[in-house]
Amino acid sequence: MSPKSQAETTRRPRGSLSRAEILQGAFALVSDDGVEAFSMSRLAKKLDIGVMSMYWYFRNKDDLLDALSDEAARRFAELLPDLSGYPWDEHLREYFRAFRRIYREQPVLRDLIIMRAPMQYRSHEALHSYFERLEREIAVLVDAGFTIDAAARAYAVLSIYARGCLINERLFADSGQERNSAEYNAALGQIDFAGMPYLAKVHGVWDPEVAMEGEFEHGLGLIIEGLRSMLEQTAKAPGT
């Protein structure tokens, strides 16, 4: 009956398993059910192996997830579009729009990269290609007149902001399902906005659904505007 009935007592031959096969299965599992549903037992069952077999290739669960995040970071980098040719401000805007779009379209990548440690590039190759990307982004800003430091910091600020938005959206999404929309809206309905004239006019904005859409774009514009203002000031200042 079960597909196992044949293999019930068979043991996998020596070279039949591999790091790559485990990672591939893990990626599929996280894709389908999310990181929080991922467990060593479930992966073992999916791959039809003993749980302990994976401990030959990975020290522990965390080590496996780290390798998985590294793989996710590689896939993410491949999805970034080529944006050469834009002026610096449009370049930044499009870069971080693409950044957000990719993570929103592929929740696996978001869960493995954004929601886990900020530095996923543990392997040498991944780290190298990350730095190359960074170098190109910094170059765009330096060519536009920013100092190297200002360029690096600008990229960092925008990254943190974009990551913050994605984390916010994620946390809202999975807490907002049952308990919040009910309890939160009930609590919200009871609020008396009489003493809060300003909030009364915008409190529609605090509806998560409404807020998130415009929010990211607005902050992106704000930070780029700050950069433009900074650039103009330093351009005037030195004089000679």
Place this chain on the structure above:
Amino acid sequence: MSPKSQAETTRRPRGSLSRAEILQGAFALVSDDGVEAFSMSRLAKKLDIGVMSMYWYFRNKDDLLDALSDEAARRFAELLPDLSGYPWDEHLREYFRAFRRIYREQPVLRDLIIMRAPMQYRSHEALHSYFERLEREIAVLVDAGFTIDAAARAYAVLSIYARGCLINERLFADSGQERNSAEYNAALGQIDFAGMPYLAKVHGVWDPEVAMEGEFEHGLGLIIEGLRSMLEQTAKAPGT
């Protein structure tokens, strides 16, 4: 010998337990050992009660943690300084400096508020006092000439940025201990910066320790600069 020897067979009297006592114990436990170390069993042992006793007051672990976050949000609000009297830009800067300082000084609050769902204010009172705070912050910006919408969005952008920085610092802190500093630095050492002239000059900045300190301030200044620039443009535009 053990303090339990007396009470070994005694059963707690009816009114001896309370929501407040459980939350207090839970807060202490999370303070001491962090959220990820928190478990129902540990809390029960600490309070010297049966594990199931807590399920009379809370539906489940998540429900308990939600209530705990609500309590944490209340404590956070009390720690915010009064900043009336500052001009709008200095006000924003000081507000979010205080925001970050509190969470850095009290990791419990950070773990319970920043690292969990973005909307912790489930109870009516907590939500109300949050909105009152929001109203005051928006008022500062509206008085300075911002539209209500721009003011609300400005606050949201700065919140997301500040939260993003705190999350980054947190994730770095607990992943950076053993595995990263060793493996990451090893990988970093192998990188050939020959083809990356800009990064070669700033890559000290990417050392987490160095980066984090100036990073927050820089982004704060950048966003406020963007706001100033926006304010000047709208002030000129309408004319009459």
Place this chain on the structure above:
DNA sequence: ACCTGAACACCGTTCAAGT
């Protein structure tokens, strides 16, 4: 109404094998 223990289905990992 309030507190509890036994039992269940999970989890990650150690250890001592098997081949």
Place this chain on the structure above:
DNA sequence: ACCTGAACACCGTTCAAGT
């Protein structure tokens, strides 16, 4: 060298009591 099952110490929660 590579794969495995039994066993351990945990976890959250259901259920069926106790008082």
